[in-house]
Every structure is written in C-alpha cells, then in structure tokens.
Amino acid sequence: MLLNETEPSQYFEIPPNWIYRGEGNCNVVLSLPQLGKILRIRKTGRPKSFIGWLVKWLSDILDWLYGKGITEELRDLQFYSTVMRPLVGRKYTSEACQVILNKTEVNTLENQLHKYRSDFRKHKILQYGRASLFDDFAFIPENDYNYLPFILSDDTFAIELKPKQGWRPLSEKHFPVCIYCMHQYLKLEKKKIKVLSKYCPEDLFSGNEGRMLRAIKSLIEVPQNNLRIFKNGNLIYGDHLKTNFSNIVENIFDNGENLEQLIEEFCHLIRKSLTTNFMNVDSTEHCEEKTFCEWNKIIQESSASNALPKNSVLEKILSIQMLDTEGSDYYCKLLQKAQLEDWNYVDMLLDKVTNEHICMKCTIMNLGNNSRSEQEIDLAFIPYLISAIAKDCSLMITLKRIQEDISDNLEIKNIISTNYGHFLVNIGVFDLYPKRLTSIRKHCQRNKEVYKAYLKATSRLSSIENLK
Template identity: 30%
Template sequence: MKKQLTDINEKVLTLRDTEWQYRGEGNANLVLSLPQQRCVLRLRKHDSDHYVNHTDSTTDVHIDIASREALFCRMVMVPLLGEAYIQPPAVVVLDQREVEQLEGALHSHRPSHRNHKGIYSHPCLTYGMLFPDYALLPPTLSPVSMPHCTPTFCLEVKPKQGWVPEADRHLPRCTFCLNQFLKLRKGAIQKLSHYCPLDLFSGDAGRAHHALESLLASPQNNLKIFRDGVLVYGDGDEGTDRLELVLREWVGDRDGKNSVKWLVKKMCALVWDVLTCSLEVSKRPMANPLLGELEPLQNKGERVPSALMAAVTSLLPPKSCDWSAVPLPENSILARVLNVQQLEQIGADCVYWDYITNKHHGEYDYLQELVGGNICGRTPLQRYLLATTAKDCSIMLAFQRFEGNLNGVPLLPTKHVISDLDLQKYIFNVGVSDLDPKPASCVEKHRKRDCEVLTACLEILQCGSFGVSV
C-alpha cells in the first residue's frame, strides 16, 4: 500500500471562512457538512476500537489511516458498488489549532453520549476526508432554472445484513433480529424491531415495504431523514406526529388531504422504486471460486458454545426469519450491496479458524491484494472482511419534488426522475457512505458478539421479564 500512498495528494483545508454545520456521528467518525461546497468533512474520532492497533501517533500512521480508507474506497468499493453510487473522497489536512476551536464549537451540538470521544489528531495536523454530501442532490441534478424551490429530503438507511450464508443459519432468526435481544438486554431499545434486513433484500416488494414501514416505526440507528441536510427524523428525534409533518412536506399532496397511512405507503413505494432502479451501467465484477481453499478450512472446533446455541434454539419460538429471496434488479443499489455481502459464502466458523491459523498477518494486510486489483478477494478472510464493510454501509437517497413541468429544465438525466403513487415527480440521487475497510480482528470481535447475543437471548427468553413478544 505504501507505493500507492503517493497517489493521494492531500489538500490543506481551512474552515475559517466556510459555513459548516454539525451533520452527525457514529462510533468512529464525526461529520460536518459544508453547504456551500455540497460536501461533508468526515473526521476520525479517537478512542475507538478502530485505533486499538494504532497507538503510534506519528504523522505517518495518521496519513496511512486516511490514505488507506480513501484508497480502499476508490480502488475497491467504487468498482464493486458502481461509480453511480459513490464518488471517492479527497484527503485533506486541517490545522490542529483550528480543530481545537472546532471541538469547542461542536460541544453543544453533539449528543451527550458521544461527547467523550474527541477528534483524532496528530500534535500539529488533523487528517480528514471530503465526500460529496449525499443528503443533497449533486450540482448536476440541481438545475438553477427549477421553477419552484422545494426542500430536498434524504432518507438514510443502514440496511445491515441482508443475507446469511447457509452454514450460519443455526437458529431460526437472522443476525440483525438476534442482535435485537442484545440491544434490549443492554437497555439500548425498549422493544424488538419488526424490521428484518432479509425482507428489505428479498426482492419482494411487499416484504420490502413492510421492512421500510418497520424502520420508520422503530428507526434505532438504521434510519434517518434529513430536510435540506438537517436531521428531522431518527437518531432519537422520532414519533408519529413528527413523521407525519415530515412526510406531508416530502410526499404529501398540496391541499394536505393525504392520510398518514397513505403518506407512509407513498414514501415506502417511492423509496423501494429508487432502491431497485439501475443507475449503474458498468458490469458487476465477478468473484472467482475459492479454489483449493476449502480443505484446510474444515471447522476445527467450537467458535460459539454448542450448548448455548442448543439452549437458545429450544427456547426461541419456531417463527423464523424468511430466508427466501428472488433476484433484485441488476445494478440497483440493493443488488450491488447484496452482491458484496454475498462474497462471504463459507460461514463464520470456517472463516474464524482460517483467521486463527493465519493470525500473524497485520490488521489491514489483506487490503494490499484487493487494492492491487483482486477487488473481490481471493481468500475466505478477505471476502469476509469485504462483506462486513457492505453490512455496515449507509445508503442515502436524496429527493427533490418537482413542481411545474420538466420541459423547461435542460439536460436533466431522465433516469434521475421518478414519480410517486400520486404521479408527483421528484429528482433523486443515490449515494453510499460508511465504507471503511474492516480490520482482521473483527473476526474475533464478531465471535464475542455472537456469544453475547446468544447469552442475551437466553436470559430474556428464560425469565421473560422484558415483557417482549418474540
């Protein structure tokens, strides 16, 4: 990777004369929007799992992290998911004093449970990444001659794992649905969500609508809605009244007569149409079969205690997640994300033993080969880590309603125009974010999480004290 590092020309960025807004943050990054540039600045936070193996604070290591993420995005994720859905980031450098002032100014905007992690900095410099702001339409889709200026609404979905390898289907529930028990046990949620990623990725419109409605009812950290780049629903700000206000403005009819039920139906249908439309034209990269790798990958022991698995199996009601699916429209964003998740076919147990046997490798050594051109991965571990990135990504859909007719608007690509159930027209765009490469140690992290999830399931199902219907 060192060689390609020279490809990245980082620019100095100052926010002094630039308007910025706090956009949001996850566990590892804090994001500011720069509305004039229609960009977001993504800054790494310190004290995250991601940095456990990067205690060295030399500038070199710091550049390595930013460059590695940018390269991975440009050389691996862009070809896998498609240029229509991601534009690679630019690495930028900020002055450390400016970042200190920024942290002070950000304090009141950040949720209190996030404030304990600051921005990760070298004593003099901070590296960040500039991405297009997917909550807005790109300049090419924002014609100045638009007759009426309506707000841009963006739906962000973190769809999670939409497919489970057969070898991992030990229980009647998928990874996401089982993880709900752990969230409940930890007090992060009060009730189990009805959202199941298998429904969203099933290729069946009815199941996908149910999945989207369930996400709206219980967004957790899987759904957010922005209005002109400002969060208006999700991340704690939710409720039926708020949702109605947002949907009425986004997809409602002009005289306000649409019922809430119809608004939800209309929005879900619109979102489903965009998730399954093919904006990408390039051919999907095909993975080669895992030749000669299977023999040494025999399962050599218990990754997760079988007694725990058996105990949970006996208590879980037989109602299963629906593993069935039909193909999604080729080159749609859902199909592309699913294809990357499906690079992992062999099952977590075998990958785990592969990882244990080859543990001497560095956390990100696997990227060398991917960045070098083998973008689908050649080994089970490489594919598992690629699939993990695709299980954690966010899909962002931006819509601007078009009032008036399209005839007067020059050069608007028709494939970016869509109608809702009431035949109102929207210009839309699709972007994918949060596509960082995962460290090899997440194989071990996932084993621990699976054990924790099963323990939480057992506790909840045994005592039934959480009053949940499962």
C-alpha cells in the same frame, strides 16, 4: 491540505459555516454547504487517565512527525477508491479527497463540537491527521438537474438507511432469526435501545414487495440508527427526534390530504428507489474470467434475493455481502492459527489490484481461495472483511419533488413516479472504509452473545405465555 499530487502542500481550512451532520462509531461528519461536501474526521478513544492523556500527547507528536494518521487515511482512501467504489458502483459512490487539518483547528473544533455530540459518543475524540472530503449526499448537485426542463422544489429531502446484514451464509442459517433481529434482544438487555424494532434486513433485501414495505414501515416506527431523514441537510426525523411522521410526508409530497395514504406512498417511493437500476453500465459485463463473479451470481440466483433488480443499490450491497460464503466461525478458526496485524491485508490487497479492468469480485474470491501460504494468509480473510463492510454501510436516497405534472413515460432513469407526484432521485452509499482484521473475532463473539440473549428473552416470553 488537499492531497492531490499536483497541489502544493497546504492545510485545509474548515469553512466557518460548517454544520455538524452526525457521527457513528468511528467518524464525525461536518457538512460544508459552500462546497457541497462533507468532511469526515476519524475518531480515536478518549484517554481515561492523566497517564493516558500523557501517552496520547506524546504519541500525537510522534504520529504528527511521522505522518502516521495521514498514511493510514491515505491507505483507507485508496482502498475505498480502488476496491469499494468499483464493487458498489461509481454511480452510487462519491469521489473522495484526503485533507490535512491543522492541529490547532482540530482542537478548536473538538471544543465547538461538544454541544452537538450525543453523550454516548463522547468516549471518543477527534484524531489528528485523518480526514477526507466526500460529496454531500443530503443534496443533489445542481449540475445533475439543471438540464431538466421542469421546476423542482427548493427543498431537498434525504432518507438515510443503514440496512445491515440481509443474507446469511449456510453456516449461519441455523439461527432461528437473522443476526439483526437477535441483536435487538442483546441491545435491549444492555440498555442500548428502549424498544425492540420489528425491522428485519432480510425483509428489506428480499425484493418481495410486501416484505420490503413491512421493513420500511418498521424503520419509521422504530428508527434506531437505521433510519434518519434530513431536510436541506438538517435532521428532521431519527432516533432522538421522533417528530410526527405525517408532517414529514405532508412536507415531502407537498400535500396534506390523506396522510395515511401519503405514508404508504412514501414507503413505495423508498422501495422503488432501492430497487431501481440507476447505473449506466454493468461492470461485471467486462469480466473475462467470469469465475467467481458468476459464482456470486449463482448464489444470488439460488436465493430469494434474485428478486432484486440487477444493479439496483440493494442488489449491489447484497452481492458484496454474499462474498462471504463461509461465515464468521470459519474465519475465526483460521485466524486462531495466525498472528496477524489488523491492517496489513489492505496494503497487500492494494498491491494485487493493479489493473483497473479486472473484475473485482473474481480478484477478491481468487485471493480468498488461493492465499494459504504463511506470507499471504492475510489475503484469505478478504472476502469476509469486504462483506462485513457491506453489512455495516449506509446509504442516502435524496429527493427533489418535480413541481409539475409530467408524463409518466419519460424514461428518465432517476425520476420516480408516485400517485402524488414525481421525484428526482439520487442515491449515495457511504461508510465504505476497511474494517480491522480482528473485527472477525468481535463478530464471532457477537453472534454467540446475540443468540444467547435471543434464547433467554424468547424462552422467558414463552414461559410467560405458558403461565397465561
């Protein structure tokens, strides 16, 4: 069923030619080529015992009867459309539409998906009632380019990045390196990764050309879950698919001459895409209050990140990360004083955001600062929780090569030029659903553990060095 107020209630039938696109911790994603959309289905924990299955079966029936999953999906979708889309920018995000899947269809899909899913993701199964459609960012819609007087390549390449946390509030500045870099050691210890990545999000978000290029090269070397490349919607490069990168750039640039130079050029193309302003209007220009969004700007300007061009996708993501000026320890302590439900803050925030023309950053920071009464304390956590979404979101840079030599000064925003040709570029940001309130505790604990793992590994390394 497509949930649109004017539509009659009916179930959404998944088109038969769906393709498994991938999955993260919370969602499985199918691409639906005919529709140019992806179907994102929420997952839930797989019961571990017979009793667990029985409980799940009963709660599924109750959830279904009372539409719990459907209400939760609608809540998250409204949060996405009302809060996250204006923050990130409509240009960089997709429209979304909730759909209802038939219970039998979900069961059948679960079985069909088995052969595509990685074993380490199989501890979760599909959840009934929670699915939505988004634009498929692995492609560029024909309407976006059929007005252009150029011949474009048939192939479309999409470079997916999960950039992670690019900035630390003052209270986290004492860590010797960034959270991502320390986390590498914990992941290695827990055998979640085989080799350490040299990628550093603070390099990527620095806006400094040399540091950004180093970050992109490090992602190519060790992609983990931070880099994936798709050709016409099919994964061609990623953590479990480390094909020869030279073949990929050869393919993207349709040129096989100087492969090393092509890799260098690819990194520049990615850097330029991440730092180009693809937006048409600046949303903060409409802010009358100019209190907290200005403050947010001052924080940005006082840090190295002001090197990121305004309204480029990285600047957008970083400025949302910067809404948390306190750090997880502060919020963890605040949370100790209260017994709160995980998702109440979402509805409370949606109740407050009624006027489309208000500045979202000012609203969020005002709520974060002024909500200390017992009834409104949930709202105090909002700057942190929204910042956390921006620290874990992903983006896709989608490219189509222009098959002819065009003049450099075309002034078309979404055309990026390289020494090996011009590209039509589109950028989409996704994974912008709310995080549960108690993820704050998880982050505090994670920060402690990653710091410990970092110290353990680096002191071991330095004692080995000393022995030499």
